[in-house]
Amino acid sequence: MASGHRLLLENAQQVVLVCARGERFLTGSALRSLAVLEGASVVVGTRFCTFFFALKSRILIQVCSPSTQDTEEPRNHPLVSPLEVGSADLPVTSLSEPCVQLAGATYMDIHQAGGGINFTVEHTRQASEEELFCSFQQRLQCMMRAGTTLVECKSGYGLNLETELKMLRVIERARRELHLSLSATYCGAHSLGAELGAQAVSHLEEVSDEGITAMAAARCSAVLLPTTAYMLRLKQPRARKMLDEGVIVALGSDFNPNAYCFSMPMVMHLACVNMRMSMPEALAAATINAAYALGKSHTHGSLEVGKQGDAIIINASRWEHLIYQFGGHHELIDYVITKGKVIYKK
Structure with a gap:
């Protein structure tokens, strides 16, 4: 045996x-x-x-x-x-998390003060491929120790061809050298959603009733991001409405400079407390449904x-x-x- x-x-x-x-x-x-x-x-x-x-x-x-x-x-x-880990993970970046966010500043306050996405894009462009890989590897190890074995890694903080390709090369190297399963996604046209037949849509804090109905009919996964709503003080996505309407609900960490969280157990806890999901619903959303959102539920x-x-x-x-x-x-x-x-x- x-x-x-x-x-x-x-x-x-x-x-x-x-x-x-x-x-x-x-x-x-x-x-x-x-x-x-x-x-x-x-x-x-x-x-x-x-x-x-x-x-x-x-x-x-x-x-x-x-x-x-x-x-x-x-x-x-x-x-x-x-x-x-569902959609909207952005771990391949050079970032500095501004403390003013926790002091109550909004995203636009940070952006207007010189922070936000422009700050991150600038430092990601300046970072060498090796520097990006080392920080990426460290973040993946933190996710792994919190129980994650499949990570979606989005580019999008380059905003030019050279940097986007650099980020994708870092992801490919990590796929070869590390033990975790990685799914690479180019972070573009992400607001078009179900109209284009997308398998998954995220950032659904403001989704309409019609949008929920459309996602259910299209078997489009709704990737909910409890840490994003919590850290940015946004309205919580209407998880119960989506679940009751038959939407395929998944959970993601949305790791990025504005939602710095490695832990899917904490994501599930916040989904239960703030979105009124049950623990079985949260576990399924973080496992089989998250894998479906990545097109990998036949293997993961x-x-x-x-x-x-x-x-x-x-x-x-x-x-x-x-x-x-x-x-x-x-x-x-x-x-x-x-x-x-x-x-x-x-």
């Missing part, structure tokens, strides 16, 4: 699959009844795909490679599916047979603690796993 699998997880208190029937997204009542196994085990094959679930009597993490086999026996944890976003073997293991009695304990994810997350390989251990 050791030669046929890359990772074996035995008898987790809970294995949160999110979905179990090959769904590409979840809406409606399906969001309130996530697929969860009690006292179950997971095997990730040598081709990095999850391929077997069974009930066992103890928990064992067994990581296998052609030349070595390491075994560890941690405490009895629940196993939780990976946290995805849930623990199902044939999907990429990404997971996190937390030290808690139930998975809900990952959302409930605001800011507690660093203590809760013991392991982060991608493709059946442990890439982070607390």
